[in-house]
Amino acid sequence: MSEMKLYEVFIRAKSGLNHRHVGSLHASDAQMALLNARDVYTRRKEGVSIWVVEAEKITASNPEQEHEWFDPAEDKVYRYPTFYPLDKEVENM
Amino acid sequence: MATQINNKALHTYLLRLADSSLTMGQRLAEWCGHGPYLEEDVALTNVSLDLIGHAQIFYQLAVALSDDSQTADDLAFLRDSHEYRNPIITELPKGDFAYTTLKQYFIDVFSVQLYQALSKSSYEPLSLAAQKALMEVKYHLKRSEAWVERLSLSTDEAKVRMQKALNDLWFYTPELFETDAALNELIEQGVIADLLALKTKWNEQVKTLLQRCQLEIPESGWVATGGLAGEHSEHLGYMLAEMQFLQRAYPGCEW
Numbered sequence A: 001m002s003e004m005k006l007y008e009v010f011i012r013a014k015s016g017l018n019h020r021h022v023g024s025l026h027a028s029d030a031q032m033a034l035l036n037a038r039d040v041y042t043r044r045k046e047g048v049s050i051w052v053v054e055a056e057k058i059t060a061s062n063p064e065q066e067h068e069w070f071d072p073a074e075d076k077v078y079r080y081p082t083f084y085p086l087d088k089e090v091e092n093m
Numbered sequence B: 001m002a003t004q005i006n007n008k009a010l011h012t013y014l015l016r017l018a019d020s021s022l023t024m025g026q027r028l029a030e031w032c033g034h035g036p037y038l039e040e041d042v043a044l045t046n047v048s049l050d051l052i053g054h055a056q057i058f059y060q061l062a063v064a065l066s067d068d069s070q071t072a073d074d075l076a077f078l079r080d081s082h083e084y085r086n087p088i089i090t091e092l093p094k095g096d097f098a099y100t101t102l103k104q105y106f107i108d109v110f111s112v113q114l115y116q117a118l119s120k121s122s123y124e125p126l127s128l129a130a131q132k133a134l135m136e137v138k139y140h141l142k143r144s145e146a147w148v149e150r151l152s153l154s155t156d157e158a159k160v161r162m163q164k165a166l167n168d169l170w171f172y173t174p175e176l177f178e179t180d181a182a183l184n185e186l187i188e189q190g191v192i193a194d195l196l197a198l199k200t201k202w203n204e205q206v207k208t209l210l211q212r213c214q215l216e217i218p219e220s221g222w223v224a225t226g227g228l229a230g231e232h233s234e235h236l237g238y239m240l241a242e243m244q245f246l247q248r249a250y251p252g253c254e255w
Helices: A030-041 A063-075 B007-029 B038-065 B072-077 B097-118 B124-152 B156-172 B181-188 B195-212 B234-249
Strands: A005-012 A019-027 A049-054
Touching: A005 A030, A019 A030, A019 A049, A019 B038, A030 A049, A030 B038, A030 B124, B007 B038, B007 B072, B007 B097, B007 B181, B007 B234, B038 B072, B038 B124, B072 B234, B097 B124, B097 B156, B097 B195, B124 B156, B124 B195
Parallel strands: none
Antiparallel strands: A005 A019, A005 A049
């Protein structure tokens, strides 16, 4: 078990949709991760395509910085398109 | 319609296919809750259920050929070991993970090649069943082949265990290709696969991987035989005792 790495699993439910994160699993290499993902996460026809990514290869934002990173967006209403009045001619844009 | 198919011989062969899948499936099911880690536990039992599903299909084909009133469940749960027709390798105890893995690999290569050939059977029900099973055994092979390679080329202990598994299992494999007069007739009629041709193909594929894995094939040993005639190892009796207990203690029980 000590040799095992953590992989994150992403599954595309059907063609045309995005791959979505469904969970994680342990495996010693990428191929094993892919096979295990098939057996653990697609037993009931949940998908048509699988991605596995080594968890430690993901660069993630720091949860402790959540407020300083994301809160400032709160009062910037001008970042939403609805903030801008449209001319009558383009109302149905 | 050319020559008449020998129904009795075909019935026996269908039992051989079904019994092989059932005993493989039952041995893999013994890993349930004992897999080396959670993900592999799930995978092993997935394969087990696939194989039991194949057994069910082949038993149903055998039932359709037979005049008596035996059901697929009767065939699985009410026959004694001398009536089973699987080659001995499929009934061998699960052993350690290396042993299970290598045995599975040997059977997976065999099943893929066999079902590819049986897909062309002149007996349509068998051809359809083989096509269905083929899809699943191809996946099983992907898994077991990857494991054989991963274990053989990893730590010293894994390598030793894989080599020991090979020494113990190798001389059970020729029995997979065994035929008798009745089977040879079915082969000539194109009803079942040419097992002699498969033997060459199987050896080629397996030996290529073993070489890549730096495993050495033992030079000589006792060669297993007998399954086709219902002569089995002592292991099958114990397996059936456990597997058939419920049906024999509570006949007709359903759940």
